[in-house]
Amino acid sequence: MPNRLQDIMRRRDIVLGPGYQFSETIPVEFVSSFGAHLVDRDGNDYLDAYNNVQGVGHAHKHVVDAVCRQMAAINTDTRYPQKLLVDYAERLLATVPPALSKLSLPCTGSEANDLAIRVARFHTGGEGIIATRWAFHGRTREVASFSPMLGAGSPLGPNVRLIAAPDPRLVGSGCSLEDYMRDQIRSAIRDLDRHGFRLAALITDSAFTSDGIFTHPVGFMKAVVDEVHAAGGLYVADEVQSGFAQLGDSMWGFSRHDVLPDIVTMGKAMGNGFPISGVVFRPEVSHEFGQTVGYFNTLGGRSISVAAASAVLDVFEQENVRERVVSNGATLRAGLEALTRESPYVGEIRGSGLYLGVEIVKDKRTLEPDSARCEAIIKDLRDRRVLISRTGPGSNVLKVRPPVAFTAADASRLLETFAVVARHRL
Known part of the structure; x- marks a missing residue:
């Protein structure tokens, strides 16, 4: 971990109140963004398939311009x-x-x-x-x-x-x-x-x-x-x-x-x-x-x-956002279903649009949650610069929830990366 990031984390622990957590096991310092992408200090591009707060896209120019005009008025x-x-x-x-x-x-x-x-x-x-x-x-x-x-x-x-x-x-x-x-x-x-x-x-x-x-x-x-x-x-x-x-x-x-x-x-x-x-x-x-x-x-x-x-x-x-969500969400779900169809560790795939869950289990018959495998998949994806999270009472459902700015190319990248991880984990 770079000395700069270690220093930020050390100082953060000193000054911030209780309960603050990092979203990743190994924190990343992002310095810029666009669409469904986050860029770290070294110029690495991460696909954000988790953060729907910036729904219409990180740093969307139309939103940025509107805020700047109003702030100046x-x-x-x-x-x-x-x-x-x-x-x-x-x-x-x-x-x-x-x-x-x-x-x-x-x-x-x-x-x-x-x-x-x-x-x-x-x-x-x-x-x-x-x-x-x-x-x-x-x-x-x-x-x-x-x-x-x-x-x-x-x-x-x-x-x-x-x-x-x-x-x-x-x-x-x-x-x-x-x-x-x-x-x-x-x-x-x-x-x-x-x-x-x-x-x-x-x-x-x-x-x-x-x-x-x-x-x-x-x-x-x-x-x-x-x-x-x-x-x-x-x-x-x-x-x-x-x-x-x-x-x-x-x-x-x-x-x-x-x-x-x-x-x-x-x-x-x-x-x-x-x-x-x-x-x-x-x-x-x-x-x-x-x-x-x-x-x-x-x-x-x-x-x-x-x-x-x-x-x-x-x-x-x-931008016909809803139509884009339907189309890219369908592509994403179909791809995830194809990649996990034969896996004994996937209970089912749920969700709609760009809000999808992949249930990771120890056994398809018992549906016993497998939070460890779920966490390992998330880490493997993160190591390949694709960000997702997890949900559910057993912390065993992969949560794929990108911003609605997610494009067809973003869906392809996620599926290609998931395919690599699935070969080892599913």
Whole structure:
């Protein structure tokens, strides 16, 4: 490891607070970027097939120019009239069903989910929250209380109940996935009631990312949401990870299930790396909260962040992003399936668009997770300058989640590199 990098790491350990981690076992100092590529100090090009925060591409010129122009002009908050802000809100709301017509702007996905649950509690008068068994929705104290992925060191709230992810393999014979998920919701609601908690909300990541990535089959969510509404609760669709066309066949993951959420939360790719997130409400859900409590975020909705977010929507309109995601995602999935078809160590390949999971197991019959093999594959790919990550309760699902700027050439490079690694590991 270069002395320069060692020095950065040493100084970092001295000055940064607890809990900071590197994204790789062996850290790399990146100094420039473009599209789905990161370049280190020595000029080595790494394919970024993991970081979808810069969704429309690292250092995208249109976004950079929009931010620079706004920064050189003015940067005000939502307490002042901003035409740019109103224009953006109208454009963003045009991408969701008309019944979702009110937008609030925090800074992060954690803040968005925090506000969503706060409003849900206020509207319903309930405290109970239902989430999936290995979900991650953020890191504020409130949101961490229903993010079991954070582990034993971050306890769940007594008002939280967990349900299994929609894995069709868990469904018994004679039962549909829809029935299986509905029964879990009913059981969770009964248990909340028994312990004195009225239901406030069900919150799900629309790709069930931390649970291992489950995007198919679609349609079962309607029965789930109906049960939640019947119990007086709200449905919060967490699109922080799956939104902005990451799943390809729609702008938002919830729309694939033909359901109408009460609240939708957004973040990550919203500002292409600039701190902006969104919470979209049905107006009848948020009205009283707005009148009685109100909401203001000093940095949420500032001119510069809105300029970045507006430029992201420009790119979606100008570059046919969703069509590109569908095409390159299909190529990527087909290639991964072909390369792993005969492997005894791949349980299945899941996902949609440019959000794919490759389940690594010790035995296809038992589906016992193999986190060590999964980590070895990630390291081998990284050594060949392709970056991915992993997910799932067993840390055994390869997470391939590139920015939507991913091109056909990028997909080919990933598959060619994966083929080399697969020959040794799969």
